[in-house]
Amino acid sequence: MCTVTYIPSRDGFFLTSNRDESRHRSAALTPGVYSGGRHRLIYPKDADGGGSWIVLKENGAAAVLLNGAFLKHMRQPPYRVSRGVVLLEIMQAMDPLKGMAQIDLGGIEPFTLVLFVQGNLWECRWDGHWKHIVSLDKTHPHIWSSATLYDERVAKEREGWFEKWLKDRKRIAPGDIVSFHHSAGKRDIRNDLVMNRDNELYTVSVTSIVVSGEGSRMFYNDLATGREAVAAFDSVSTLSFRAPLKDGKKRWEGLTLTDFKSRWERLKLAARRFRVRLTHWEYWPTHLIYAPVYPYWLWLSLRGRSFFFFNAANPRIEYAGFTHERKSGIYQQLPSRYYPRTQFCAAGARPDEVAQQLANRALHFPLIAKPDIGERGTQVSLLRTDAQLEEYCRRSKVDFLIQEYISYEMEAGIFYVRVPGEARGRITGIVGKEFLSVTGDGRSTVRELLMREPRSLLQLGSLTSRYGNLLDNVPAPGIRQVLVPYGNHCRGAKFIDCSDRITEELSAVIDRICKRVPDFYYGRLDIKFTSWDDLLQEKNFSIIELNGAGSEPTHIYDPAHSVFFAWREIIRHWRLLFRISLANAERKKIPLMKTREGLRMLVTHSRYLKMMEQL
Incomplete structure (x- = not known):
């Protein structure tokens, strides 16, 4: 899709493509045989748009798509339909070249199409206004690099790699070409054929079409999983050599020694993961960890006559911050100097509108994007480029926030409680985070x-x-x-119990900060800061998130602690939550949440999370 080579052979040709994509894009489906009118088509399917970037036709025609035409263009979404879908429409035509010439491309993003049809090689470009179709010498090798990713200097440099590689070979086999597409470059990870730019945009697959006197077929290599597949119009050869066989045949039949070794290694890895989860309680499912202490929650509920007795703990925060609360609403209650500069973006916001809003507020890359309602680091992304911002806007189906990236090296979660009527609050736990x-x-x-x-x-x-x-x-x-680069336990961060840093001085500082948040009595502050000394002086720190009644005392996840310690801490904090919420309910005349309302809250949040997981 972004690097393509064409090489003629004695009785056919090789057409090979490296696909460079954003990490936010879903993995493609491996090549399969699809109906294409009079002739069937083979192509890998884009899981997001339903189109493809490379297609082999049963009559020997082939095509591959590159983003952009002659120069890098300014994207102006929304576009009428994806370029991958346009490619399929062209290849389904009786004459794909005529299909390209006649198709209406209004509202389609610029692209380059390399097309081999009826024994001739064509280069077709759509620049957003005009089509440019030229015939190329099919007896001469060619290489293309996407204009959206590689400037003229890099494209010329790649041509040099290609020419040198060709000179060193008298005969070329399909494996040689795939090897070139895997390894060509000069150790410049941003511009080698297998590239990576800030771990956000990188090469995800290599696909090669081979057309010869023996027939035509497509080779596919998914670089993320290492999976390889070959597809041909013979129904037997369309199966990946790793695919399980059906119709009663043995699962292991036809596998090579390499396949057995690969399966064995995967089994050993799965066994190691299972053993780690089994012997390290911090990785157990949440409900399994909490199951022994749920009876204590039930006891508190009976005492408070409400299963959802927590709702008065933080009266100004929706649901007291137990679940489904909006981060944007919480930030509005914080003094602006305490949290990162933040831009709210509604679901479906156009990327150009978001970019203008960020420019108006002088928010520059790198940036952090995250859902306005979320948990456990779901869909939190570090954005470094306009393309990554555009991709996040396109994929997000929920309201989200864009924040300035806080580069302070230290991060900690500080749990704070203040019983209504008491003059001072206190810290009940501190967790340090190692990315x-x-x-x-x-x-x-x-x-x-x-x-x-x-x-x-x-x-x-x-x-x-x-x-x-x-x-x-x-x-x-x-x-x-x-x-x-995120301090989330479920994304691999190591949590260290730093409660030994609790001092009268630090408690006074955190108490002053939390008292500036109206009616905040219970929760955890996730803070980034330069040093403990600076935090004591209330400088060089930023509250990344303020969590309410649903906060966990996350210092329990220090690997040095036992699950029994965790249970004691959970019970201790639930007891404080109960005491604070009932005190507020009595002092401020706040009715405790009824069961029907609480169940509606949980169901709404559960549906919301399932929707996010599907994106």
């Missing part, structure tokens, strides 16, 4: 370093999806590489 990272030894790959630690081993799947082949790089000795 998921590796430190190079000069010999091991990032993947090998990750597999040595139980915490990072559990994140290996998501990290592979995000970083792909970059996990096979070998960091220099002593170099620390942060892989997940």
Whole structure:
């Protein structure tokens, strides 16, 4: 989609594509055979748009799509339909070249189409206004680089790599071409054929069409999973060699020694993950951890005559901050100097409108994007470019916030409580957060370093999806590489109990800060800061989030603590929550939440989370 080569062979040709995509885009479906009018089509399907970037037709025609035409263009969404869908429409025509010439491209984003049809090679460009269709020499190799990602200098440099590679080979096999598409470059990760830009935009797959006297077929390599597949119009060869066989055949029949080894390694890895989860209680499912203390919640509910007795704990926060509260509403109650500059964006906001709003407020990259209602780091993203901002806007189906990125190195969660009527509040726990990272030894790959630690081993799947082949790089000795720059336990951060830092001085500082939030009595402040000394002086800090009645005393997740310690702390904090909420209910005449209202709150939030997980 972003790097394409065409190489003629003795009785056919090779047409190969590297697809560069945002990490927010869903993984494509492996190539399959689809109906295409009179002739069937083979193509990998884009899971988001339903189109494709490379297509093989049963009569030997082939096409591959690149983003952009001659120059990098300014995107002006919304577009009428995706370019991948346009490609399928062109290839379904009896004569794809005529289909390209006749199709209405108004409202379609610029693209380049490399088309081999009826024994001839064509380059077709749509620049947003006009079509440019030229015939190319089919006996000569060609290389294209997407104008949206690679400037003229880089494109010329890539042509040089291609020419040098061709000179070194007398005969070319399909595996040679795929190898070139995997390895060509000069160790410039931003511009090599397998590229990566800030772990947000990177090469996700290599696809190669082979047309010869023996027939035509498509090879596909998913770089994130390592999975390989081959598809042909013969129904048997369309199966990936890794796919399980049906019709009563044995699951292992036809597998090579390499396949057995791969399956065995996956089984061992799954067993290790299971053992880690089993022997480290901090990774147990939430309801399993809380199950032994639920009876205590029931006892408090009976005493308070409400299963949802917490709603008066923080009267100014929706549902007291137990769940489904809006972050934007909480930020509005904080003094502006205490939290990152924030822009609210409604669901469906156009990227250009969001960009203008950010410019008006002088908010510049890098930025943090996150849902206005969310939990456990779901859909939190670090944005570094306009393209990443546009992609986040396009994919988000819920209201979201864009915030300035706070670069302070330290992050902690400080749990604060204040019983109504008491002069001062107090700190009940502090958790320090270590982001998921590796430190190079000069010999091991990032993947090998990750597999040595139980915490990072559990994140290996998501990290592979995000970083792909970059996990096979070998960091220099002593170099620390942060892989997940978020302080979320479920995303691999290590939580350290720092409650020994609780002092009268720090308690007084946090009490002053929290008293500036109207009617805030119970919750956790997630704070980034430069040093503990600066925090004591109330400078160089920022409240990333303020969490209410649903806050966990997250210092319990320190690996040094037992599950029994966790249960004691949970019970202690629930007892405080009960005392605070009932005191506010009596003093401020706030009725406690009824069961029907509480159930409606939980159902609404559950549906909301399921919707977010599907995006």
